[in-house]
Amino acid sequence: MKTNxxxxxxxxxxxxxxxxxxVNRIRYEKEVAGNWxxxxxxxxxxxxxxxECDLKNRITFALSxxxxxxxxxxxxxxxxxxxxxxxxxxxxxxxxxxTINFSEGESQEGTVIVNQNLLTIKTLEDSKFVERHYKxxxxxxxxxxxx
Numbered sequence: 001m002k003t004n005x006x007x008x009x010x011x012x013x014x015x016x017x018x019x020x021x022x023v024n025r026i027r028y029e030k031e032v033a034g035n036w037x038x039x040x041x042x043x044x045x046x047x048x049x050x051x052e053c054d055l056k057n058r059i060t061f062a063l064s065x066x067x068x069x070x071x072x073x074x075x076x077x078x079x080x081x082x083x084x085x086x087x088x089x090x091x092x093x094x095x096x097x098x099t100i101n102f103s104e105g106e107s108q109e110g111t112v113i114v115n116q117n118l119l120t121i122k123t124l125e126d127s128k129f130v131e132r133h134y135k136x137x138x139x140x141x142x143x144x145x146x147x
Contacts, residue, residue: 028093031114032061036134043128053081067091067100
């Protein structure tokens with residue numbers, strides 16, 4: 001009898017633990033869903049100067065689990081902001097840890113902090129701690145339309 005109760009207790013703890021992880025994953029997916037525009041960037045806690053073109057960079061977390069990165073860079077000849085190739089991938093959460101698997105086969109992991117309409121993504125890139133700060137510019141979407 002004690003063995004059965006102990007087994008039941010273990011099963012309930014495991015079930016509750018899995019449910020909590022699923023709830024956290026779903027909460028983060030809903031919180032980050034939408035379009036975000038770059039506000040700032042820090043490398044090893046040092047603010048980085050961003051160009052007008054950098055500040056037009058947008059990322060999208062779609063409710064479908066797709067990720068899009070539309071970036072711009074300054075043309076050295078015309079000094080206009082040119083659109084770069086769109087980067088596409090899929091994202092998943094484990095707690096507040098996000099993994100983005102890009103269509104070309106690479107992946108990026110990071111920590112996500114959402115505070116209402118502000119998003120911070122912390123990553124480790126080339127042995128440097130990088131933080132990117134974004135502001136929400138559009139509500140959650142299932143698909144993205146290219147402008």
